[in-house]
Amino acid sequence: ARTPSVFPLLSCGDCKGQVSFGCFAAGFFPQPAFITWEGVASGESLSFPEVAMAKSQFGLSSRVIMDAEKAKNGKFVCQVQHRSSNLKEEIK
Template identity: 40%
Template sequence: VSPTAPSVFPLTPCTCEDRGSLVTFGCLAKGYFPEPVTVTWSPNIGSSSVRTYPSVQQPSSSLYSLSSQATVPQWLAGKTYTCQVYH
C-alpha cells in the first residue's frame, strides 16, 4: 500500500444522551496509510476533555481510520473548534 493522506470529516454534537451542561463533538480521520496520525484540537481543549480512539485497519484496503471526540461545557459550545490531523 502506498502512502495515503487521511480524509477528515466532522462528527456533529451528540444529542443521543442527556449530558446536562456538556456538549460532545468529534472528527473522523479515514483512509490513511501508514500509521500514525496525530490529532489536536484548536483552541486547546485540554487532554481530560479529549478522547482519541485507537486506529483501526480496514482488512479490505489496509487503510486506517480513527476518531477523536471532545467534550466542552455547553456555554463554550458556540465557539469554533478545529480538529487538526497530522500525518
C-alpha cells in the first residue's frame, strides 16, 4: 500500500460573499480513499471521483464552498482515510 500525500487547496479570495477551499490526496494505492471534513456542515463539501495517475497510483479531491462570514473564524480540517493511514491537514 502507498500512503497518499495530502495538499490543501485555497481560493484566492472572496467571491460574492463565499469562499472555497479544498483538499487533494495524491499518490495512493490501492483504491479506495475517502475525504471527510471537520468543521464543515453536511452539504457544503463535494468529493470528486478518484482519478488514475502515473505508476498505478490514484488521486482524490474534495472542495468546500461556504459563506465568507461563516468561514472567517472557523477551523477546517481535511481528513483522508486510506488503508495505509489516516491523515489530517488543516486548511489555513
